[in-house]
Amino acid sequence: LCGLPWCGLPWCGLNGFSIWFLIPCLEASMIDQAERRKTVRQLLLALLAVLYFFLGAEPLARELTTMPVWRSGFVELMATDSGDDDIAFTMGDWFGFFRRDGHLTMSAFALGGAELTDWAYIPLGNRSATTDAFELYSKNADRLGYVQGGQPFFSAGRLFTAHIDGTGLNAHDRSGAIEWKYAFPSHLSAFAANDQIVVGGTIDGRVEAVGADGSRLLHFAPGGSRLPIILGLAVSPSSAWIALFSGIDAQRLVVLGKGRSDYRVVSHRYLESDFREPARVAILANERHVLYRRADGIGVWDVNGTIDAVLPVQADDFDVHYDAERDLGYIVAYRAGESELVVFRPPAKLIGRMVLGSRRVILRIEGEAIYMASPLAVARFDFSKE
């Protein structure tokens, strides 16, 4: 007989899961009105359960596992066979470059480590005592020039030096010569750059953007808070969007969009957080979704303000990667010295997550290949979902 208590017909094989198909046989088995009402109630409950099963329940995120592909331990190695698309790594005092097949093309140990990008590096321990200059090398270990003017750093592949008091920066060309200098109104508390513009946020709550020639493109104070400050900044790859995390009491997320001549506020929202430290903001390379730090996870906001969602990822800080081909976002979330890799489909559909542990740095994600550095080696893992 059918497993349903009010059915009584021979086994039909549907067993309650295809409720609509059972209705004719149910009608045949009903005897009186009371029984009918009871049956309808049960039917409705079953229907709700089925609807919840298919529509309401949040599927558990699948766990990611990694499959090691190769591992290359750090050894002192001067530049050999460097290619155009080598990946740079730095881990503690070790730094260098490697190919995607795991071949280290350059690897060095220098006290103080190095600043580096995919085309050059600057050993931080090699500062000249007389000129206070740093040496700039290509990844082939050819000296390109000297860098003066402050503490060097790379951002978006561009070379800068920070003014010694933390209130400005110099942009340098690929020989180390200063191209332009820029002084911000006060100490920088947030910074972002792409290959076209530089954006600085300051402790007095102002945002200034600087163009490729050193001219000011934007001067903006979001306001709206008891105490002004900029805690986080991001600029999209095309420079079309600038997102900022500002203020104390209340804190705000503000997105600026580039118009014909300047940037204007296109969306904003007040936040419930009360951070007194850097608060990460990132714009996905799809130029649409803004990710920002929240107390209850990582917020996802559409640049136009039409999406307001939360990814359940606890993070004090995070990095974001985006795979345009698969429309997947990757978050490397840092919390209490540990890190976790989270994969999601924008805006906020969790695909999977994987614990990375401590002292592991994700260098690059390309498709399903993850290039990581640990204290003694670089490695490639391909991840799969379970």
Next chain:
Amino acid sequence: MTVRGFNRLAILPVLLCCCIVTVKAFDWPVATSLLRHGFGTYRQGFMKGIEFSAAADAVLPVAPGELIFHAQGRQLAGGYPIVGGSLLVLAHAAAMTSVYTGLSAGAAGSVALFFDRSAALGFVRSGVDGRNPVFYLYDVKEMRYINPILVLPAIADERPPLFNSVTLRSAEGDVRLEALTTIRQGVHELIVDVVDPGIVGAAMMPLVLRLSINGVERLAWRQDGAWADAGRTRLFTGSGVLAASYHLDDGRIRLGSHTFNRGRSSINLTAIDQAGNRRDAAFALVVQ
């Protein structure tokens, strides 16, 4: 005068008293004997705060205040370095902000949001980038760094500023000025090496610097503040000197280019420090 008008006027002294109380509320974050480089000195650029010795231990807030920002580590997001490994910002009354760089985790490393003068903000860490800790005072309303000497309690000082050298620079070279000096006519840049030795062990700058040529005042700089204007740092209220052209790389100060015609000329320099001690220097020139 109406009662309402009287009330309006009466509030002015009250506001003035509030301002005085506010200013009086500020105090040095470390013992003044530990100050090393003052506002206006050359530290790979114009120093907008006061650097103090790594021998200092606990660093106190300059006034009761609210923590608004605290970052520790090597870099901010985006790669911008954190000077000295830490940046800490307190908001005070009257839109005043104090900034501290190069401190190790102290009370600010905890969850405290409000600080009075009884708790250390942090402790001095040495050897980070080879830099000593620095504190700054920033006026949010006026968008400028303020010389802390103007706000913090005066330091006992009986020694006047000192002109170490005064030089005229032209295309033909440098001429160091003596009491009577012969120079060629033309345009010369005036360069001075001046310090205020009032605080033992510290390189401080005089608060006021004046230059007169042939009895006509050419500049009077009061080292009161520094601010940024469209990406350029400007100095001293009323003058707007560009910081980029203020110092030479050796720390000497450029007092502008001046034309000297044949005959006799005179240069008078005056430096006054925070305690009011004054130094005058006069040079006679024979211009050929």
